[in-house]
Amino acid sequence: MNVFIVNGLGLLIIAGIIYWFWLSKPGAQKAEGETAIDVIVDNGVYDPARIEVPAGKTVTLRFIRKDASPCAAKVVFDDLGVTEELPVGKPHDVMLKIDEPGEYAFTCEMQMYRGVLQVV
Ligand SMILES: [Cu+2]
Structure with a gap:
């Protein structure tokens, strides 16, 4: 019985590792459905700088600018x-609908x- 539990756990961990390292794309954040995706504007970088969005659907990018420089x-x-x-310190929504997949x-x-919008 204990052997089965240990094996099950081992398989779960392996599956988790495979997902984490091979299947998930680090850095690319997905925008799904109606939810807005937050993009922090600070220190010379957009965070996230690579955003994956579905083609043909309206997505909302919520820019949160912390950098007051022009x-x-x-x-x-x-x-x-x-x-x-x-605006500085006030979230600003940008709604986009892109039909053609690409970057x-x-x-x-x-x-x-x-930053890059990756439309898939
Ligand atoms: Cu600039």
């Missing part, structure tokens, strides 16, 4: 023709902040 003032989705002003960069005006 550099972070705008987020530009160049491929989409979208530019949004980001879409988003940056600040000077392209120092850089």
Whole structure:
């Protein structure tokens, strides 16, 4: 009986390790359904900087700008023709619906902040 439990646990742990190291993509955060995904704007980076979103569905990116420098003032989705002003310390939602799968960069005006929307 104990042997079975130990084996079961071992299998679970192995499955967990396989999932963690091979199946999950570190760094890419998924936006699902109606939920907004938070993007922190601070210290010259978007966090997360790589966001996976489903094609053909409206997704909400909630930009939370902590960096008060003018550099972070705008987020530009160049491929989409979208530019949004980001207020400091106040979450700002950007709703996007992209039909064509692919990678879409988003940056600040000077392209120092850089992120990628991965549409799948
Ligand atoms: Cu900038």
